[in-house]
Amino acid sequence: MNLSEIEFVDRMGLIMERLGGTRTMGRMYAWLMISDPPDQSLTDLAAELGVSKTAVSTVARHLEVSGMVERVPSSTREHRYRIVGGGWAQVMRVQLAILKQSLDTLDFGLSILGDDRPGQRDRLKDTREFFAFILQDSDQMFERWKEHREKSS
Structure with a gap:
């Protein structure tokens, strides 16, 4: 080198x-x-x-x-x-799958906190909403990436 x-x-x-x-x-x-x-x-x-x-x-x-x-x-x-071509996209898919699994855990966390704990609920809710927001168009993002790669080839 x-x-x-x-x-x-x-x-x-x-x-x-x-x-x-x-x-x-x-x-x-x-x-x-x-x-x-x-x-x-x-x-x-x-x-x-x-x-x-x-x-x-x-x-x-x-x-x-x-x-x-x-x-x-x-x-x-x-x-x-x-x-391997597309390796970083595969890594991102794995990370997003973990975020999807996290939604269930965050929902569980919200279910165990009563309304008498608004601070804790807000923190969990904020995290859950962020993860859901990231995931909402991830499939379309990968489709756009695929189309972009095909055009660039």
């Missing part, structure tokens, strides 16, 4: 960390976005990122489960990975 690539990879590591992942996860994803060839072995990834092969293997599995990278066929026994 040249200095600019190192800076990009490190910046993406910080972004992924802020999003709740690990720095290595962000660095690996960033490197896979700019690497040539686009698929990289665990050994290559470990060497480029300066981390252990075990750490890269663990991160690769997490990114694979989340739908952001995929393992590609290889003529050798070594695992190779590449970016």
Whole structure:
């Protein structure tokens, strides 16, 4: 990696960390976005990122489960990975599914609080309304994203 690539990879590591992942996860994803060839072995990834092969293997599995990278066929026994198109959309779908589940929990919370606790009810209600607002047009957002990607291709 040249200095600019190192800076990009490190910046993406910080972004992924802020999003709740690990720095290595962000660095690996960033490197896979700019690497040539686009698929990289665990050994290559470990060497480029300066981390252990075990750490890269663990991160690769997490990114694979989340739908952001995929393992590609290889003529050798070594695992190779590449970016999956639409990976960030899949991550967002998972996060929104959690918000949907949260609505039931917030409804339960509201059901156990009596009218004699208006402060607590207001806090729960505010959170529930925000989550419901975010979710109300999420399906249309993903449809618009799909159309946008098709036009851009």
